[in-house]
Amino acid sequence: TRPGFTQMSPRYWRNRELTQSLGNPYLKPQTNYNYDIYVSFYTGKIGLFTIGAFYKKLTDQVLNYQRTIIDAEEELGLDPIYNNKEYIQPVNNEWPGYVQGLELDWQTHFSYLPKPFNGILLNMNLTYMKSETRYPFYSFYKVYLDEPPYVINVGEHNSRVNKVIGMPDMIANVALGYELGGFSGRISAYYQDNTITTAQASNKSEDQDKDALMRLDMQLSQKLNKVPGLVFYLNINNMTNNTDRRIMTYHPEKLVREEVYGVSGDIGVRYKF
Numbered sequence: 001t002r003p004g005f006t007q008m009s010p011r012y013w014r015n016r017e018l019t020q021s022l023g024n025p026y027l028k029p030q031t032n033y034n035y036d037i038y039v040s041f042y043t044g045k046i047g048l049f050t051i052g053a054f055y056k057k058l059t060d061q062v063l064n065y066q067r068t069i070i071d072a073e074e075e076l077g078l079d080p081i082y083n084n085k086e087y088i089q090p091v092n093n094e095w096p097g098y099v100q101g102l103e104l105d106w107q108t109h110f111s112y113l114p115k116p117f118n119g120i121l122l123n124m125n126l127t128y129m130k131s132e133t134r135y136p137f138y139s140f141y142k143v144y145l146d147e148p149p150y151v152i153n154v155g156e157h158n159s160r161v162n163k164v165i166g167m168p169d170m171i172a173n174v175a176l177g178y179e180l181g182g183f184s185g186r187i188s189a190y191y192q193d194n195t196i197t198t199a200q201a202s203n204k205s206e207d208q209d210k211d212a213l214m215r216l217d218m219q220l221s222q223k224l225n226k227v228p229g230l231v232f233y234l235n236i237n238n239m240t241n242n243t244d245r246r247i248m249t250y251h252p253e254k255l256v257r258e259e260v261y262g263v264s265g266d267i268g269v270r271y272k273f
Helices: 072-076
Strands: 012-014 020-022 031-043 047-059 062-068 086-092 097-109 120-144 151-162 170-180 183-192 195-198 208-210 213-223 230-237 244-248 251-259 264-271
Touching: 062 120, 062 151
Parallel strands: 020 086
Antiparallel strands: 012 020, 031 047, 047 097, 062 086, 097 120, 120 151, 120 170, 170 183, 183 213, 195 208, 208 244, 213 230, 230 264, 244 251
């Protein structure tokens, strides 16, 4: 996975508070090693059932590293006015990340049932996973002396363990459908557990999650036997009007950001020659 252009460009940005943000042209791509084992079974009544396990190792994950400059001249060759100011730059995580999980998938058609139940379709997919990596952070503390300047700031590089950014604990998909003659219908549900988005801050209380997401969609279509190729269709997206929310990991009642997309859909006629 290659770093983004903004992350790799040799850019420099500074605000009024003298916080500096830089790109890093020397970033390495993130490399993932995947090990998977899957087994599938198929029978006329059960349908296709798949179970699998996976293990992933992530190296050189790209992170935005933020630290406070203690001695600007000694550390970075900058003017002393930058002392105690923030310095932000993307870096490659020196610690690898690990993801392991289990996936279950079931696809079946109840064609063996008596009418009208023989048109029912069911697709289910469930993934459990566990992830872990170590994130670097920078912190500083005050040291009190018996002589001038009496108080000095001392900075140190540190790290802590957390989940891999972007990895939820569970993902589930369920689609229930029905087909009869020229009619086809699907109601699909998608669920994604809390997903950590910010994890490398020195204070755990600053961690952020993408809140759990539950979404329902529907697709309906009807073919006309008298007019081959003609199809009427109706699609409705996000039927439950679920919102995308970013929350504080350890204080989920505190909302960071919310995006509302509303319910959308389309209805139309399609003709295939």
